[in-house]
Amino acid sequence: MRLTVVIDRRVELFAAKLVCSMLGAIVCLLLQNTSSVAYEDPIVRLDTSRGPIFIRVFLSATPITSNNFLDLVQRGFYPGKIFHRIENWCIQGGDPNGNGSGNFIDPATGGPRFIPLEINRNLRHTSAGMVAMARQAKNINSASCQFYILKCPMPQLDGQYAIFGKVVGGMPAVLSMRRGDFIQSATILERQQPMPAQTQQAPQGPTVPYEPTTEVPTSGF
Secondary structure (H helix, E strand, O other), rough: OOHHHHHHHHHHHHHHHHHHHHHHHHEEEEEEHHHHHHHHEEHHHHHHHHEEEEEEEOOOOOOHHHHHHHHHHOHHHOOOOEEEEEEOOOOEOOOOOOOOOOOEEEOOOEEOOOOOOOOOOOOOOOOEEEEEEOOOOOOOEEEEEEEEOOOOHHHHHOOOEEEEEEEEEEEHHHHHHHOOEEEEEEEOOOOOOOOOOOOOOOOOOOOOOOOOOOOOOOOOO
């Protein structure tokens, strides 16, 4: 009789441990899935006069810089902004003045909004398509709204400029960009929404061509 009671007790303990283990595994799985959804990097589509560019924004890796960029996209700040700087290693745009001297003026304060330099050591200027914030001043904390996209590796810039994204579609548009080409629209894609084929035509731009200024200040690179 006592042997039966002991065996039954052991079976109950084993069953209890098994249930706890299964519940723990389920909770961990749910937390992992919730985390992956919460920190899933959004994709921003830039329709340009050279075609669409798709940028994965590293929100979980660079939250300050990424949220600044996403906020500007949501505000409708970027449409109409030109790519004022075209070099063999990058394209640069997002300046409201069109010459490298402008910043985003926050309507809440009436003054320019700057963000501190945010460096993630896992993000480097090692490949074409990396997207980072530009600035027109030597102050490393003066990035505002301008950004650049690499055409080739530039490791010498590591630690000096905040990388916050990477082009995941549309590099032909980046490589064919010319000074004065512009952003027609900027949207944050839904996570489940597939990226359209790169051959899709971008919307038509304004009929009056933009005449770029003859003088573009250096961005300090």
